[in-house]
Amino acid sequence: MTFGRLCREWKGAARLALIAGFALLSGCTTYVHTQVAAFSDWSGTDATRTYAFARSAEQQNSIEQKTYEALVANELATHAFRQVPDADANYRVELSYSxxxxxxxxxxxxxxDPWPMYGGWYGRPYGWGGYGAWGGWDMGPAGYVDQSYPVFVHALQIRMTDRASGREVYKVSASNSGGESSLLRAMPYLIRSALADFPLGNGTVRTVKIPLDKNGGASNETAVAAGTQSRPASAPAGVPVPVQ
Structure with missing residues (x-):
């Protein structure tokens, strides 16, 4: 392999690494970090955890809505919730997302680049700036340029109300950001982060991290609340999201 070809391949890898480094503002390359905030007046027991989804007028015939409801239902089942017809439900669950x-x-x-005959390094002139004071080459940059990259903010809110009274009993919001332009691919991470350690205490604000496997998909390891004493929550396999 020629030096020029090696440089070109390294350039592409470095460019991807730079984008991945800014994919989530946490800067971590092995976890999806999601910010979670919860408001709670929860007093239910496992025996009362029956629910039905409630939809806005715009969501009534939405295939996207049904897809997200299925993901939420799977996660709620890990917390002893059972989906039943609306007339039999103790709670209504509403979703909003963006x-x-x-x-x-x-x-x-x-x-x-001091050797231009071997090709560009990292996509632009690259190399040593000059002979340094210590008798070696000076590795300092010749200048700086600004480069812009797209970032997408994914958000989810899950709201639970008592069906009989309409009283709000639980509301949790989750958001993360990265280079993923598809909300569908980010949704499993939002859902698992939002419902981890259910029910959270009123006014809880925290960051939840979900590990990725080496292929960029959801790992079978546990999802944990970063920087808190919270117990780990299970992280079932979901749709992969190409941000780290």
Whole structure:
């Protein structure tokens, strides 16, 4: 393999690594980090955990809504919830979700290549800036450029109300950000993070991390609340999300 080809391949890998580094603002390369906030007036027991989904007018005939409801139902089942007809349910569960695109600008160093005959390094002139004071080559950058990358913010809210009275008993919001432009691929991480350690105490704010396997999919390891004393929550396999 020629030096120029090696440089070109390294350039592509480095570019992907840079994007992955900003995929989630946490900067972690092995976890999806999700911010969670919960408000709770929960007093139910396992025996009363029956529910039905409630939909807005726009959600009534939505295939997307049904897809997300199936994912939520699977996760609720791990907390002893049973889905039943609305007339038999103790609780109604409402979902709201969104995705918003933005750009992040990163300042990067620019280097110059002392051996241009071997091809560019890292997609632009790269190499040593000059002979350093210590008798070796000076590795410092010749300047800096700003490069922008797309970032998408994924958000989910799960709201539970008492069916008989309409009283809100639990509301949890989850959000994360990264280079994934599909809400569907981010949704399993939002759902698992939102419902981990259910029910959370009123006013709980925390970050939940879910590990990825080496292929970028959801790991079989546990999802944990980063920086808290909370017990681990199970992390069943879900749709992979290509952000780390």
């Amino acid at each position: 995705i918003r695109g933005d750009m992040i600008t990163v300042r990067q160093p620019v280097y110059y």
